[in-house]
Amino acid sequence: MRFLVLVFITSVISISAKVPPAQPNFVLIMADNLGYGDIGPFGSKLHRTPNLDRMAREGRRLTSFYSASGVCTPSRAALMTGCYPRRVGLDWTPEDGHVLRPVSPNGLNPNETTIAEILNKAGYATACIGKWHLGDQPAFLPTRQGFDYFLGLPYSDDMTRATGQRIGERLRGNQWPWLPWMENEKVIEAPADRNQMTQRETTAALKFIAANKSRPFFLYLPHNMPGSSREPFSSRQFRGKSRNGAWGDVVEELDWAAGQILAALKKHKIDERTLVIWTSDNGAPRRNPPQGSNAPLGGWGYTTAEGGMRVPAIVRWKGFIPAGSTSDELTTLMDILPTFAKLAGISLSDVPRDGRNIWPVLSPRSAKSPHKHFFYYHTRYLEAVRDSRWKLYFPKKHPKIPKKSEKYALFDLKKDVSESKNMAWRYPEIVKRLSAAAVWARKELGDGDQKGTRIRELGWQPQPVPQKK
Structure with a gap:
């Protein structure tokens, strides 16, 4: 036992002595509407998530990590800007309510400085692959907000004129276009094949990593699944294979996708200069019958209950984040922008932001949260x-x-x-x-x-x- 303790202490000291490389790569993977208790590292016994289990063993679980909202658009606005959604006007709009709808006049203000713009100006290759949901008009698209490349949906997967979709039924969905799968600023498929989204997103992400392995990059991979449709979509490879119906199929496919990304980083010998974060944009929403799980938290997505805004988060950086560790310090999606900027050696402007640099929390220092409230x-x-x-x-x-x-x-x-x-x-x-x-x-x-x-x-x-x- 004393030997094991000594080995652990020695390994922590060794990690602490290492200096992170200048301009490391950043990979941010975010599921849509996935609950706190939906993956193995956060207690799920129902879903098989071996890759996320391994990521947790090799990194650090953040057990008090919060989105800044219980719904999609505000949460993503907070991530992109490092601000509470209310600060940047995307907490609620008269035309759209709590999330942006198709053909909305609203979006993330181009005058805001996003995490992608900050990194791109510092020489980073940047890509957004998956769900955007910060405005579908040209001025609001990822390619106008700091991303070199975009592939995916401009909004949620249920926002389509296809029959049977709950959002469309309530909000004049017959006036919306067929679900648009976009590359950069062009629709390349409509309606989008939702069964293949996770596969397509993963393939594109792997290509981006391979193409940019010799330069610093920021890969933002906001998967469209589990999504907001009555029943989520998965590929034939995973459909019907889990013990929890369509929801479980999707969770296990997302785990596979994470494994592909981690394997690619190792293959290209860049895993020791790449910080990877895996999380969700908000908690699992209430469904009948129940599908996603926020256990042991109370409440559901779309609310301010813990189950709505506390989300699973795993951070991994070989050699720089203690393996198999856990932090219960208060951390948020808003913190990602200032943290990435700090690690990339970028000085931020004095524009008011609510996020804080949490690298001291993630690192072997295991510091206290910079947030009082x-x-x-x-x-x-x-x-x-x-x-x-x-x-x-x-x-x-x-x-x-x-x-x-x-x-x-x-x-x-x-x-x-x-x-x-x-x-x-x-x-x-x-x-x-x-x-x-x-x-x-x-x-x-x-x-x-x-x-x-x-x-x-x-x-x-x-x-x-x-x-x-």
Whole structure:
């Protein structure tokens, strides 16, 4: 036992002494609507995820990693800009609601500086392969937001005029184009073959890695699956093979895709200069019957419950992140931009951003979170706030409490991630302290009709046109 402890300490010291290479590669893989408990490293016994299991053994699990929203568009806006969605105007729009729709005049403002633009200007090759969902008009597409190459969908896979899709049924889907599969700014297939999306995305990602193995690159691989359709889509290779129906088939195909990426990095001998992050854009949504799992967290995607915004995350960088380690420090999707910039040696402008450099958290230093608080917004409304331990829902905001309730709900996230034991009555001083912390968010970012003092405009494209082949 003493020998094993000595070996572990020696290995950590060895890793700590290594200096990360200048301009490392970055690979960010993100599933769509995949839950916290859907993969093996986060407790799933239902889905086979050997590649993600191995990635966790070779890297670090982040068990308190958050998206900045429980839904797609705001979450992705936060990732691209390092800001709360409310700050960049993509928390909610009158025309679209909580996520952008096809043929929308809205999108990520081209004046925003994205993570791709920051890296591209520093000499990085950049690619977005998969789901974009930050505007389908030309000015908003990935190729106008810092990416050299784009292949995939401009929005969610259920946003199509195809019959049987729940979004289309509710929101005049017959006026939308057939689901457009795009390369750069051109539709190359409509309707897109959803069964082959994960395969196509993976093939394109492997080609991008091979083509850029000798230069720094940023590969953003936001898979379209599990997606938002009633039943997710997988290729024939995986269809019907899991123990959890179509949802399980998709999860296991995504695991295969991750394995292909890791194998390619090893094949090209660049895995020691490539930081890989695997995560999800938000929690699994409620379905009947249930498919995705957010266990042991409480609640579902599209909400501010832990199950809606706390997502699985694994980080791997051979030789620089301790293997088989776990961090429960508060970290977020917004932190990726400043972290990548720091590692790439890039100085950021003083434009207000909410993300922080979390490399000290990921590295062998295992530092504390740079965040004192995290704010949970649902569309335009601030519903909750947390610190390193406690989460406070404001009156009428908790999903499990009747809307007419005037009570606060306080949960100890170190002991109660299911959010089942309201402790507000017992700790009024914590309720008061967290309520005071929310004053900053309401002033800076706003809340409901209260406009924040430091928010920016979303992008606007008059007379939008559909993406058609």
